[in-house]
Amino acid sequence: MNSNRLEAFSDGVLAIIITIMVLELKVPHGTDLASLTPVLPVFLSYILSFIYVGIYWNNHHHMMHAVEKVSGGILWANLHLLFWLSLIPFVTGWVGENHFAELPMALYGVVLLMAAIAYFILQNRILALQGKDSLLAKALGKDIKGKASPIIYIVAIIASFYSPWTAGALYILVALIWLIPDKRIEIIFRENE
């Protein structure tokens, strides 16, 4: 079995997740600027979630490129990842409609954490099939980003109950870590080691 249909299905689900979130932006009834105010926090959380799903699609795209054969385990590990990502529209809406309150912010982090763990499991499944000397293993290296992200999520989840804005800043931080092109980061990390 090849990976084409797995990619096509994942693309479809990710495309729907990224687009369905916009439905949480409820069309306001008024026509003045004030009527847009309740939409603003939902819009801000939409931007962050859009970037997160974009990052996942991007990384998924790269990882699957290295995969030729798909085992049953990879298939379910992939569905497991899609499951947690499919909850992003729900927590995005909850966070946005409640102006970044404590519990919604924490649950947002929990979903991101579970998605990161699911991605880690999928990655390990693929690496187990490909071996330590594979191109993917080399490309990942020490996978510092992959290991740092869950730790930051856990800190952010705890922080949510004391300072939701700190949690928000940490979620933005993780997104930035992944957005900045790899090579430069890798050089920075190498120099710091």
Next chain:
Amino acid sequence: MNSNRLEAFSDGVLAIIITIMVLELKVPHGTDLASLTPVLPVFLSYILSFIYVGIYWNNHHHMMHAVEKVSGGILWANLHLLFWLSLIPFVTGWVGENHFAELPMALYGVVLLMAAIAYFILQNRILALQGKDSLLAKALGKDIKGKASPIIYIVAIIASFYSPWTAGALYILVALIWLIPDKRIEIIFRENE
């Protein structure tokens, strides 16, 4: 006519079905744990339905892999399957919002039963084209899982009216039967015969 576009269309529909269910998870208005309570049963039914659609996608993926030519009959048998699967978000929402009440649980089983029958028809259409000695015919073997599932569904539908939780347990059982990798099951069945 080849099977590529049939697979692509089915992938699209299955991807939308699996993602649209999350829209039944209505964003709660409060921000405390109590406000999440009404979402919990919908979430549980979402998990089960997600796994079911995942199983169907997985099996569909394998079966279509063996298909080269697509007849008009296969095309409509496939649409018939997608029709019943498209009703899963509806019954999932009904079951979840009513805390696993009798009739919703029974209807959930009816939709699963009809999908299983539709899958069986599709499979037979494909086997009729491919012959008894085809790889697909051999891979299916006695197709014990495919035959046991509808029977368990029927038992569960009847059980719904007496004990909805028993019905729920049976739906989970069928999902587990399909989730556990085939080979081991086949060995178990062979040893028991």
Next chain:
Amino acid sequence: MNSNRLEAFSDGVLAIIITIMVLELKVPHGTDLASLTPVLPVFLSYILSFIYVGIYWNNHHHMMHAVEKVSGGILWANLHLLFWLSLIPFVTGWVGENHFAELPMALYGVVLLMAAIAYFILQNRILALQGKDSLLAKALGKDIKGKASPIIYIVAIIASFYSPWTAGALYILVALIWLIPDKRIEIIFRENE
């Protein structure tokens, strides 16, 4: 430019149209049979619309198979067809929620009529590129189905205002004409000529 991406995009839109209709099946609040009653007419109109979109996908699939080059005109003729098909969920919901009332039934027919005309335009665009001796031209023959359908739709639209059920029967009739495999119909028509 080849036709692959046109097919992929059309598949995506058709897959979404066919699945989005299920969102019109509002999850009822009660848990008894009576609470399903208002869903029933929506369900019936869903079945008919599902079959119609299925027929369009099926025919589109066959027609595009014969297309190698895609011109700008074909691209927009295709989008024009998708536009009218995208209105099917709206009229399906309107018909279903109003128990097949006069005006909704008529509008349902108008959308089907416009889709049929759009399909006819797309088909002619493709035939113009391919020539009278092309495989597609031969496969279509006199295209009796394609010419009869709009006429039946017009009759049904007018009938809607006097007897909505007659209109419904005519919509079902057209669906049946297309569902019955081509060859047999062609033989029947040949014998009758």
Next chain:
Amino acid sequence: MNSNRLEAFSDGVLAIIITIMVLELKVPHGTDLASLTPVLPVFLSYILSFIYVGIYWNNHHHMMHAVEKVSGGILWANLHLLFWLSLIPFVTGWVGENHFAELPMALYGVVLLMAAIAYFILQNRILALQGKDSLLAKALGKDIKGKASPIIYIVAIIASFYSPWTAGALYILVALIWLIPDKRIEIIFRENE
């Protein structure tokens, strides 16, 4: 990395955007012509937005056809474009439900403007990789349409506050500029220079 999966993902997102808009056409409760009245402006804005997304898909289709390698920058420039396009259903609903009021009309233009800028960035990223002598660079020529559109959008945004209908006319004008086949326009522009 090749451009196939980028195209497939973009196709998916665009297909969902174009279809999700139809959900803003709320099924009316009455069955007479009057009950359709509130739907009419939403329908008109739906037509315009459908054409806009169609134009973007069309142009995206052509541009990506010229792309063989996809860099990280192109990937994110593409997601940036999809982000702004994903807001079209929201502004379409807002414009339609408020009968083309001032602020909604202006915001509609802002989203179109941002999408045009995002498209321009994506195009430049691709041209930077391909060089000035590439087929794409030649096909674009002076890219008068691409440069005129943002200017017209800005005029329309300002006009919205004085005369929303003028803004609407300008949005229709831009759509027409892109709809009319390229070659003829180019000839006209050449003759006028």
